[in-house]
Amino acid sequence: HVRDIFLALIAPLGIKNADINLVPPKILSDDLNELKKCLKNNGSSVSGRLIGININASNICIERRWPKNNFVRFINEIARLDEVCLCLIGSSAECSYVSSAYEMLEARARNRTINLCGRLSVGGMIALLARTELFITNDSGPLHLAAAVGTPTVSFFGTETPVLFGPQGNQHTIVYKDLYCSPCLNVYNITQATCRYDNRCMKRISVEEVCK
DSSP states (O other), X not given: OHHHHHHHTTGGGTOOGGGOOOOOXXXXXXXXXXXXXXXXXXXXXXXXXXXXXXXXXXXXXXXXXXXXXXXXXXXXHHTTSTTEEEEEOOOGGGHHHHHHHHHHSXXXXXXXXXXXXXXXXXXXXXXXXXXXXXXXXXXXXXHHHHHHXXXXXXXXESSSOHHHHSOOSTTEEEEEOOOTTOOOOOGGGTTOOTTTTOOHHHHTSOHHHHHO
């Protein structure tokens, strides 16, 4: 795992893995206040168990995305659960993509979903991830932040391998098809997917199996 590779860099200093205490990100009071204000302004009528959802992956490789239509169908399904509040996140550059998915939701799901894409700082997002009971996401930076604050996750991998980059621990569920062409990203192809947007490794992850 890449974590062990990085820790091996300090082995010559006499520091062993067992000596490392990983400290979760510190959540500042300003971050909590930002989150409370943002939730109040964007979803004051929504209440219940909070589930975070990230339908994005950075433009380094957008083939890491589970298809938008799949996310929409999935959100429509889990919105049928009682006392569930869903929260969409993302950067300001991803607002258009997230908003288009939000508008595609069924009325019931839309009423249970808060779109906070582009509305939170990094600190505010970490505060949100720490508060959520579950975080559902593509392989991306927010996945590792959620894992760092101890939040259980469900994550989708395809162009990268979870063997090297997946969150570690029993509280994390990884969905990965392990196709013959996966993983396809590496430093020698400038992390470019060879399928050019036909990411079968992600398209073959069905909504039904994720719901299960």
